[in-house]
Structures are given as structure tokens and as C-alpha cells.
Amino acid sequence: MLQPLRILFRPKWMVSRSSGSYVSRMRHLNKIKEEDEACRAALQSGNIFLYHKLAPLLRRTDSGIYQLPALQTKDVEEILEKLGEDKEMVKESILINCTEQNEAQFSFDVGAIEQAAVEELCRGTFVDLRKAFFLLRGSEAPLVARGQALLRWHQTNGFCSSTGQPTQRNQSGSQRVCHSSGITYYPKMSPVVIVLLSDGKRCLLGRQSTFPRGMYSALAGFCDIGETMEEALRREIAEEVGLEVESIQYSGSQHWPFPQSSFMVACHATVNPDKTHVSVDKVELEDARWFSLEEVQEALTIKAPPRNNKGEPTVFWVPPSYAIANRLIQEWANQQHLKS
Ligand SMILES: NC(=O)c1ccc[n+]([C@@H]2O[C@H](COP(=O)([O-])OP(=O)(O)OC[C@H]3O[C@@H](n4cnc5c(N)ncnc54)[C@H](O)[C@@H]3O)[C@@H](O)[C@H]2O)c1
Ligand SMILES: [Mg+2]
Structure with missing residues (x-):
């Protein structure tokens, strides 16, 4: 039932990087991941991203853009010493990745130290990860999520x-x-399937009661142990909206840090256009319904939904662009547009 893999979006890594530099970077990263001595050496010249109780440190530039400040190990040692802490604590940093210049990138949680004192010394602010996702651009959002996920895993x-x-x-x-x-x-990451269901003309979106008002998203669900992705997808759709899936097409994947690390596998799926009656499982979902192309196109243009005097959104809107749900919805709208 799974269609042959077709890449709907061409990720940046497929376009720009030469295979030689990518291979040497990955081999370097693997070495410092596996060999303690190599990792200690890499930390000396590496970049460190600070967190306070899992909230990443961001810095606002003069032009109002938020950035993830990359500190040097010696800077972090200096901060620790200034605040009366043992500078050796920096060795607790966790390797996240490395830059194109082969500089190792680490995350380090200073949650045991007074937040305001670190913020002052670093000229930044520790912000909740969800907010950081909105404020950061490009590759910084997945990087900060990965750093936080690793710290969380070690802490638990x-x-x-x-x-x-x-x-x-x-x-x-x-x-x-x-x-x-x-x-x-x-x-660890928990595998989750996320699916945009189409009947050929409309797409099905649902909302949980905990979502912000007016926001509808693609349907998602955790894979049970021993299930294939296709089985999990068919089961979740049957359970949550009482529909039977006819075909599945893989779209892409994403690490999702909220509330714990999930590995989101995103797919498009279709149902028989004569069998579209939705029966919502009210334990899982507050509502699920079919949306037209026009409704979806309108929702995709909304960056910040208008709000009433209680601060609640007043229109139908969809998750922001950093969520893979948004990408699925965008892809579906593009394909419908091409068909019409
Ligand atoms: N990135 C995106 O675009 C996007 C969009 C929608 C949902 N999501 C994420 O997908 C995840 C799953 O969606 P859902 O809530 O509809 O799942 P779901 O439909 O499987 O329902 C959640 C329930 O599944 C159970 N469950 C089974 N295995 C679990 C596990 N490993 N961890 C936690 N609960 C488990 C729990 O009882 C939980 O209440 C959520 O974490 C959500 O944040 C991401
Ligand atoms: Mg669900």
C-alpha cells in the first residue's frame, strides 16, 4: 500500500553540499562521539549553547533578530568562575553536532546557577523552547531542540x-x-505517524482540546510496539476518525521535542471519496472535519491569528511553518492547486 518513495520537497542538504566534505564531517563527528579523548579535545575548541533548566539562551541583536549565541569553552569557564562555580563543570557538556567547519557543538545546562546572573554575563535571556522555536530562524531551531532533547534525556x-x-x-x-x-x-525518540488525509478534493484536519483555539492540524499518533509505520497510520485514522485509508505516500520526517522527543514520520494518505463520513473519537480529539482548498489556502497565509479581547484566536489557522504538519498541509494545497 505504501507508494514508492517520492521526494516532494528537496531538502537543502541534497542541493548544496559536496559529498566529500559531508563524509569527512560525519566521520569527524562519529569519532568525537565515540572516543572520549577526541571529544575532550573537540570541547576545547568547540561551541557551547547554554540552557537553564532546559530553556535555551537566546540573544537579541540590535536589529531585533533572535540568535542562539555560540559560546567558547573558555567563555563558559570564565562565567562559571565569576559565579563561584567549578569551571570543570563545563566537561558535562553534551555533544550535539558539528559545523561545516568541523567545530563541535555542545549543549550545557546551568540550571543549578542563578538564572539572572548568567543572563547578565551572557547578554541574553533563557526562553522556553516553544517560544525559541518561534523566534529562531533556519537551522537554529532543530539544533536547539536537539540540544535540549539530549540534556533532558541525561537528566532523566x-x-x-x-x-x-x-x-x-x-x-x-x-x-x-x-x-x-x-x-x-x-x-531515545518515540516514533509518531502524522498524516494528511485527502478525499481528492478536501483534506481532513483535527484538533485536540489542548490546542490553541481555532488551530487544526494533521492527525497524529504514537506507533505501538511491533507496528509498521503503515499499520500505525491505518490504526490511528480508524481509531480517531473512523475512516479507512486507501493509499499512503511518505513525505518526510522531523524530530519533535514537545513534550518529549518524538520522531515524526509524515505521510499523505487518501480515502475513498464515497466513504468520507467522519466519526470523531471524542476522548482523543475535540473535533475533526474536512476542509476545502480555499479554506486551507486562507489558513496558510495567517502568520499570527487575530485574537479576541481574551487573547484567543478567532479564525481557523494551522500550525506554524516549523511544524511538519504545516509542510504536509502546504504540499497538499500545492498539489490541489496544480490539479485545478
Ligand atoms: N510536529 C508536528 O507538526 C506535530 C503535529 C501534531 C502532533 N505532533 C505531536 O505528535 C505527538 C503524538 O500525537 P497525539 O498526541 O495525537 O498522539 P496519540 O493520538 O497517540 O495520542 C496520545 C496518547 O497516546 C498514548 N501514548 C502511546 N505511546 C506514547 C508515547 N510513547 N508517548 C506519549 N504518549 C503515548 C498516551 O495515552 C497519550 O495520551 C504529540 O506529541 C504531538 O506533540 C506534532
Ligand atoms: Mg492523535
Whole structure:
């Protein structure tokens, strides 16, 4: 039932980078991930992104743009010393990635230190990750999400679930080991399918009662253990809206940090145009309904929905562009437009 993979969007990495530099960068990254000594050396010349209790540090430029300040290790050591902390704490930084210039990128949570004091020294502000997603541009949003996801994982996996003994991390933070049981733990993502369902003319969007007012999104659901992605997709659609899927087409994927790390697999799917009656599972969803191309096109133009005097949005709108749901909706609208 899964259609052959067809790339609807060409990601930037497919267009610009030569394979030589990409290969050497990935091999360098893998080395510092796996070898403690190489990672310690990389930290000396690397970039560090600060978080405070998982909220990333952002800096506003004079032109009003928000950036993710990349601090040098010596800067962070200086900050720690100025605030009366042990500068060796910087070694707890977690490897996230590396730049095109092969500089390692790390995340470090200063949650044990007074927030305002760090903000003053860094000329920045720690902001909630959801807000940071709105404020940052381009590749900085996935980077900051990845850094936070890794920090969160370390903060919640300090003990072995078999022996109850403390686990020890390697230098990069790519794993934790329980030396008592020999179990190695790796950072985890939960697989989720997200699907834009079409009957050929309209698309189906739903909303949970916790969504901001007026916002509808593509339907999503966690994969059960042992399920294929296609099985999870068919089951979720059957459970949530009582419809039977006829065909599935893969679109793309995204790491989603809210509320915990999910691996979102995004697909388009179709139903028989004669079998479109929606029966909403009211435990999961507040509402789900079919939307026309015109309604969707209008919603896609809304960057910030108008609000009533209680601050609630007053119109139908869809998730912002950083969410893969937006991309699915955009792709569907483009394809419908081409058909008409
Ligand atoms: N990036 C996007 O564009 C986008 C859009 C919509 C939803 N999402 C995300 O997709 C995720 C799943 O969507 P949903 O809430 O409709 O899922 P869902 O329909 O599977 O319902 C959630 C319920 O599934 C259960 N569940 C099973 N496995 C779980 C696990 N590993 N973690 C948490 N709960 C689990 C829980 O009972 C939970 O209440 C959410 O985290 C949401 O934030 C992302
Ligand atoms: Mg769901």
C-alpha cells in the first residue's frame, strides 16, 4: 500500500553540499562521539549553547533578530568562575553536532546557577523552547531542540532501570552505561505517524482540546510496539476518525521535542471519496472535519491569528511553518492547486 518513495520537497542538504566534505564531517563527528579523548579535545575548541533548566539562551541583536549565541569553552569557564562555580563543570557538556567547519557543538545546562546572573554575563535571556522555536530562524531551531532533547534525556536517565544503580555517561553523552548490569542506554525518540488525509478534493484536519483555539492540524499518533509505520497510520485514522485509508505516500520526517522527543514520520494518505463520513473519537480529539482548498489556502497565509479581547484566536489557522504538519498541509494545497 505504501507508494514508492517520492521526494516532494528537496531538502537543502541534497542541493548544496559536496559529498566529500559531508563524509569527512560525519566521520569527524562519529569519532568525537565515540572516543572520549577526541571529544575532550573537540570541547576545547568547540561551541557551547547554554540552557537553564532546559530553556535555551537566546540573544537579541540590535536589529531585533533572535540568535542562539555560540559560546567558547573558555567563555563558559570564565562565567562559571565569576559565579563561584567549578569551571570543570563545563566537561558535562553534551555533544550535539558539528559545523561545516568541523567545530563541535555542545549543549550545557546551568540550571543549578542563578538564572539572572548568567543572563547578565551572557547578554541574553533563557526562553522556553516553544517560544525559541518561534523566534529562531533556519537551522537554529532543530539544533536547539536537539540540544535540549539530549540534556533532558541525561537528566532523566541517571539510573539503571534494571539494577537501580547510577549510570555513567561517555564524554560526548551519546550513551550511558550501568557498570553493574552492563546495560548501555542510548537517547531515545518515540516514533509518531502524522498524516494528511485527502478525499481528492478536501483534506481532513483535527484538533485536540489542548490546542490553541481555532488551530487544526494533521492527525497524529504514537506507533505501538511491533507496528509498521503503515499499520500505525491505518490504526490511528480508524481509531480517531473512523475512516479507512486507501493509499499512503511518505513525505518526510522531523524530530519533535514537545513534550518529549518524538520522531515524526509524515505521510499523505487518501480515502475513498464515497466513504468520507467522519466519526470523531471524542476522548482523543475535540473535533475533526474536512476542509476545502480555499479554506486551507486562507489558513496558510495567517502568520499570527487575530485574537479576541481574551487573547484567543478567532479564525481557523494551522500550525506554524516549523511544524511538519504545516509542510504536509502546504504540499497538499500545492498539489490541489496544480490539479485545478
Ligand atoms: N510536529 C508536528 O507538526 C506535530 C503535529 C501534531 C502532533 N505532533 C505531536 O505528535 C505527538 C503524538 O500525537 P497525539 O498526541 O495525537 O498522539 P496519540 O493520538 O497517540 O495520542 C496520545 C496518547 O497516546 C498514548 N501514548 C502511546 N505511546 C506514547 C508515547 N510513547 N508517548 C506519549 N504518549 C503515548 C498516551 O495515552 C497519550 O495520551 C504529540 O506529541 C504531538 O506533540 C506534532
Ligand atoms: Mg492523535
